[in-house]
Amino acid sequence: MKSEILSMLLDLLEIRSDMHADKSIIVNYVKKTLEEIGFTVTIVGDQSYPALIASRGRGGIAFSGHLDTVPIGDGWTRKQGEIDGDRVYGRGTTDMKGAIASMLFAARDLVDKDIPCTLLLTTDEEERMLGALKLSQFEAVRTAHAIIICEPTNLNVACREKGVFRFRLITRGKAAHSSQCWLGENAILKMHNLLMKLSDLAQVPAGPTDKMTMCFTTIHGGTKDNVVPDRCQTEIDVRFPAPLTLKDIETLIRSRLEGEDYEIETIYGLEPFESDRDSKIVKMLITHLNSTIVDVPYATEAPRYQPSNRSIYICGPGAPSLAHVPDEYVELSALVRMHSALVKLGQELSGNTVQG
Numbered sequence: 001m002k003s004e005i006l007s008m009l010l011d012l013l014e015i016r017s018d019m020h021a022d023k024s025i026i027v028n029y030v031k032k033t034l035e036e037i038g039f040t041v042t043i044v045g046d047q048s049y050p051a052l053i054a055s056r057g058r059g060g061i062a063f064s065g066h067l068d069t070v071p072i073g074d075g076w077t078r079k080q081g082e083i084d085g086d087r088v089y090g091r092g093t094t095d096m097k098g099a100i101a102s103m104l105f106a107a108r109d110l111v112d113k114d115i116p117c118t119l120l121l122t123t124d125e126e127e128r129m130l131g132a133l134k135l136s137q138f139e140a141v142r143t144a145h146a147i148i149i150c151e152p153t154n155l156n157v158a159c160r161e162k163g164v165f166r167f168r169l170i171t172r173g174k175a176a177h178s179s180q181c182w183l184g185e186n187a188i189l190k191m192h193n194l195l196m197k198l199s200d201l202a203q204v205p206a207g208p209t210d211k212m213t214m215c216f217t218t219i220h221g222g223t224k225d226n227v228v229p230d231r232c233q234t235e236i237d238v239r240f241p242a243p244l245t246l247k248d249i250e251t252l253i254r255s256r257l258e259g260e261d262y263e264i265e266t267i268y269g270l271e272p273f274e275s276d277r278d279s280k281i282v283k284m285l286i287t288h289l290n291s292t293i294v295d296v297p298y299a300t301e302a303p304r305y306q307p308s309n310r311s312i313y314i315c316g317p318g319a320p321s322l323a324h325v326p327d328e329y330v331e332l333s334a335l336v337r338m339h340s341a342l343v344k345l346g347q348e349l350s351g352n353t354v355q356g
Helices: 002-014 023-036 093-112 130-135 139-143 178-183 187-202 246-256 280-289 332-349
Strands: 040-044 051-056 061-066 087-089 117-122 146-149 157-161 163-172 213-221 231-240 263-270 293-296 312-314 329-331
Touching: 002 023, 002 087, 002 093, 002 332, 023 040, 023 051, 023 093, 023 117, 040 130, 051 093, 051 130, 051 139, 061 093, 061 332, 087 093, 093 117, 093 329, 093 332, 117 130, 117 139, 146 332, 157 280, 157 312, 163 187, 163 246, 187 213, 187 231, 187 246, 231 246, 246 263, 280 312, 280 332, 329 332
Parallel strands: 061 117, 061 146, 146 312, 157 293
Antiparallel strands: 040 051, 051 117, 087 329, 163 231, 163 263, 213 231
C-alpha cells in the first residue's frame, strides 16, 4: 500500500493545480482513476473551478478534499516530489494531495468489499469554496453517514474551526508629480492611517488557535516612483472563533475605521464550524489513529456541507503548520495510517445509520 500511495502522490504533485493552472487536468486524472474502480463520477461547476462527486452505492461514508493548492512560491531548498526517508516534499503534499491519495485507495478498498462510498473533491478551496456549495446539493451528501474532511490535523480529529472574513480596503487620492506632492492626495498615506487603526488586531494574541486573528495579506498602491499615488488596495484575512459571527467582525472593522475615507469590499466569508465531540464517529477515529481531539485555526469546506449533513469531521495526515510554506512535506507512514483508518471507518459505518 505504501508504494501505491507514493506513486499516486507523485503523479498528483506533477500536475500543477494552483489558482493559475488548468484545473481540468487534475480533475480528469482523478475522474479516470475513480471510473476505473467502478465509481459513477459527475463534474459540476464552471470550467475554471470544476468540482467532482463520485459515488458507489447509497449511504456509507463520504471523503472530502480539495485538489487545488497555493502557488509553489520561493524559498524552497527541496525539489518538488523529492523523497527523503519517510518524507515526500512538494507543494500540496500536506495540503492536501497526500490525503487525496489515501482517500482514493481507501475508496478502492471499500468498493472491493462492496461497501458504499462517496468522494467530494473541489478545486477552489483555496479561493471561495463555491465548489463544495454545489456538491452539497447532491443526495449522496445528505445521505452519507459521515463526511470526513481530510485536511491536515496530524491525524487528530478536529471538531471546531474558525470562521473567515476576507475583505479588501481601497483608498483613493489624487495623482500629481511627486516633486509637487502638495498638489495631490496620497492614497498610500490614507491606507497607512487605516492599517494603524487595525494594527493591534493584527498582533498575534496569546492562544492564537482560540482567539481572533487578523493578517494583512496583500497591498498594492501607486503607479510610478515619481507620481503621487491615487489608489491603494489592501487585502485582509480575519479568522475568528464562535460565538463571534461574520456580522460581529464587519461591525468591529467599520467601527474602528469610522470617520476615515475608504471603501470596503467583502471577498468572502464563512461562519465558524463545530461538530459533536461526543460522536461515536469521533471515538472511532481516535481509536483507529490513536489520536485526540483538537481545534484548528484554519477553515475547511465543512460549513458549506453542514446545511445538508451535520455529521462532519476533520481529520487528515500532515501538520497544519506545513501548509503553504516552503519545503512542505508529508510523511508516507501518516498517509498509510490515514488510508487504514478510512477503510475501517467505512466498514464500521456500512449498514449503520450512526449520525454525529
